[in-house]
Amino acid sequence: MxxxxxxxxxxxxxxxxxxxxxxxxxxxxxxxxxxxxxxxxxxxxxxxxxxxxxxxxxxxxxxxxxxxxxxxxxxxxxxxxxxxxxxxxxxxxxxxxxxxxATSKPSFIRDDLMVKVQAADSVDTGPLIEQLEERASVAEAKTELFGKLLRKMRGGLDEEEFLRRGDRIGPYLTCLRGLALERENREWGLRVAAVLRARGPIRAER
Incomplete structure (x- = not known):
């Protein structure tokens, strides 16, 4: 694209x-x-x-x-x-x-934070935990934004009714995907941060 x-x-x-x-x-x-x-x-x-x-x-x-x-x-x-x-x-x-x-290609993730998590066994996890919690906070804010946008698009209709007969369904469907993605980002960020915090400071083996 x-x-x-x-x-x-x-x-x-x-x-x-x-x-x-x-x-x-x-x-x-x-x-x-x-x-x-x-x-x-x-x-x-x-x-x-x-x-x-x-x-x-x-x-x-x-x-x-x-x-x-x-x-x-x-x-x-x-x-x-x-x-x-x-x-x-x-x-x-x-x-x-x-x-x-045209045929769509499969999507690929390119996320520097995930590269950092991949290396979590060999680095100081303190800064990484902070970044994960910040990512979760941003995702939560975007989740609220998507919720407001979706409600605005629906007007007085509930979601199922809007999906059946609402105008401009394309933007609504893509916003639904964005909402789901940000919810997943929040849940993943908080869970990984909690796991790393529970495991304690990492002492990398040399």
């Missing part, structure tokens, strides 16, 4: 308001996001399975617009700087459609 596909997918979650003047999407995919709004939406949702820095997103938006996969328009604001809004074009939707038909 390329970053472009993640950006296109994130743009499809735009609310279509287009800012203060209420511009729509003219029949193309989703609504509209400014670069700033895209970065915020990306951080909450897509970043859980495809990380990118804001400057990378801005650069990718420029590439996508040049290739005709997104369309941008200028919005004049009286009390704030003008901003540019982006939406997915029909060509962008076609790009996403082609992407979804």
């Amino acid at each position: 390329a970053l472009r596909h993640a950006v296109l997918a994130a743009l499809l979650t735009g609310d279509g308001s287009g800012g203060s003047d209420g511009g729509g999407s003219d029949g193309d995919g989703g609504g509209e996001y400014s670069g700033y709004q895209l970065a915020k939406a990306f951080d909450i949702g897509v970043a859980n399975f495809w990380h990118a820095l804001p400057q990378q997103l801005y650069a990718e938006l420029a590439k996508l617009e040049k290739e005709g996969l997104v369309a941008g328009r200028q919005v004049v604001q009286e009390t704030r700087p003008n901003k540019r809004l982006f939406r997915v074009t029909e060509a962008g939707l076609a790009e996403l459609a082609a992407f979804t038909t």
Whole structure:
């Protein structure tokens, strides 16, 4: 997967308001996001399975617009700087459609904290325990964030009803995966920290 596909997918979650003047999407995919709004939406949702820095997103938006996969328009604001809004074009939707038909590769974990745990028998575990508990704390905060986001998406519907007939089911399903992942991160971090603390200081054999 390329970053472009993640950006296109994130743009499809735009609310279509287009800012203060209420511009729509003219029949193309989703609504509209400014670069700033895209970065915020990306951080909450897509970043859980495809990380990118804001400057990378801005650069990718420029590439996508040049290739005709997104369309941008200028919005004049009286009390704030003008901003540019982006939406997915029909060509962008076609790009996403082609992407979804391609075979997905198995996912792989690349996590420096797990490498540290792998070496726990030969290193001072004090700093490692602190990092594990910090990871668990961050995961707990993200769990709460996902819970709020999911409730906002559902509106007045309960989850099963929303899954049957709610709008924009894709972002909801990916947020469910993010919620499960962060719950697992919290449980794993706390358990490993407790195990290492119970075993006491490690004296590595030389």
